[in-house]
Amino acid sequence: xxGETKLKGPDLSxxxxxxxxxxxxxxxxxxxxxxxxxxxxxxxxxxxxxxxxTHYGGPLGEGLFDGERIHxxxxxxxxxxxxxxxxxxxxxxxxxxxxxxxxxxxxxVRGPVEAPKVVRTPxxxxxxxxxxxxxxxxxxxxxxxxxxxxxNPITLIGQEAPVDRPNLSKDYLAGTAPEEWMPLRSSDxxxxxxxxxxxxxxxxxxxxxxxxxxxxxxxxxxxxALLLAPxxxxxxxxxxxxxxxxxxxxxxxxxxxxxxxxxxGASHAVIVGA
Numbered sequence: 001x002x003g004e005t006k007l008k009g010p011d012l013s014x015x016x017x018x019x020x021x022x023x024x025x026x027x028x029x030x031x032x033x034x035x036x037x038x039x040x041x042x043x044x045x046x047x048x049x050x051x052x053x054t055h056y057g058g059p060l061g062e063g064l065f066d067g068e069r070i071h072x073x074x075x076x077x078x079x080x081x082x083x084x085x086x087x088x089x090x091x092x093x094x095x096x097x098x099x100x101x102x103x104x105x106x107x108x109v110r111g112p113v114e115a116p117k118v119v120r121t122p123x124x125x126x127x128x129x130x131x132x133x134x135x136x137x138x139x140x141x142x143x144x145x146x147x148x149x150x151x152n153p154i155t156l157i158g159q160e161a162p163v164d165r166p167n168l169s170k171d172y173l174a175g176t177a178p179e180e181w182m183p184l185r186s187s188d189x190x191x192x193x194x195x196x197x198x199x200x201x202x203x204x205x206x207x208x209x210x211x212x213x214x215x216x217x218x219x220x221x222x223x224x225a226l227l228l229a230p231x232x233x234x235x236x237x238x239x240x241x242x243x244x245x246x247x248x249x250x251x252x253x254x255x256x257x258x259x260x261x262x263x264x265g266a267s268h269a270v271i272v273g274a
Contacts, residue, residue: 007031008061012039012048012109019105022046027070029061032098032109039100039107040065040081046102047081048109050095054086060095075166083115089140090164092184120149126224127152130213132203133229134158135165139184141227142195155196155221157203157213160252161187168256175260182253237272 009030010017017039022028027038029051036051038061049070051060058074065071069078069087078088084097098111122145129145131138131154139162142154156162162184171177190197198215205214212222234249236242248259263269 007034007036012037012107016106016108019102019107022107024067025065027051027061027063027065028107030109032111035096036061037098037109038070039109040070042067042081044082046100046107048098048100048111049079049081049084050098050112052095053077053079053091054093054095055091083118085115085118089136090166092140092143120147122148122150124225125150125152128155128222128224129153129227130155130157130221130223130225131227131229132157132213133231134160134162134197134199135229135231136162136184137231138162138227138229141229143185143193146193146195152224153196154194155198155223156190157198157201157215157221159200159202160254161197161199163253168253169250173256173259235273 009028011032012030013032017028017030022039022041024041027040030037030039036059037048038051039046039048053060053072053074055072055075055077058072060070060072060079062073063071068081070081071078072091075090076088077086077091079085079091079095080087084094086092086094094115096112097115098109099113100107100109129150129152131141134156135158138156138158142156145154163182164184167177167182172182202216203213204216206226207213211224212220213226214220234251236249237247241247246262248262249255250259
């Protein structure tokens with residue numbers, strides 16, 4: 001599923017595209033320097049950005065444009081058409097931005113060019129933020145706080161480091177995605193962003209009156225603001241034998257590894273849940 005998106009449409013830097021083909025709803029598709037690019041007409045003028053979603057390579061030319069943002073058709077990541085910024089999960093990285101110009105009835109694209117800088121000031125400024133849950137929602141929340149100018153301490157707590165969870169039941173399980181694809185970010189990223197990532201821990205108590213949480217190892221962490229993003233757990237079979245060693249549930253990276261190991265020598269598998 002991941003990989004190179006086949007180039008479609010004209011070379012936008014050399015041939016350009018007919019102005020009539022660039023509308024305000026569906027992206028016009030082409031390429032620049034061997035990379036897919038989409039062009040749209042907005043209320044503020046022509047806009048052009050990279051045509052491949054940074055999450056998993058989905059074709060943004062087949063996505064939905066709402067007037068300001070383009071939505072990936074595969075996993076619904078959202079990108080700002082002015083800045084290329086990833087403003088909706090599961091994408092984390094921006095798409096490149098390009099310069100689009102119109103002349104003699106055709107639209108030409110050059111670039112990529114540096115996107116305009118966005119300077120933001122937090123609406124609120126709590127003394128610290130603790131995020132319970134290190135799935136995509138919690139991880140993106142931590143990143144977004146930093147992107148929006150929040151500089152105070154952030155603690156992100158989960159049973160595992162943030163991973164590309166949809167892949168656990170897809171390409172990784174099928175053996176076509178290597179382990180290095182799975183983390184959403186490297187450990188260095190969280191260090192560089194000054195995000196304290198706490199893994200292999202669970203929150204066992206929340207004390208809102210005191211503004212603190214307690215972890216299963218007895219450690220207490222104070223917070224100015226608390227975000228709960230624990231995600232969901234698979235429903236456990238309420239049947240006799242539901243806890244036998246060969247019965248597996250899929251939620252975590254380690255769960256996916258266990259299923260892969262269990263498949264060695266297995267002649268058949270039964271999947272409960274469709």
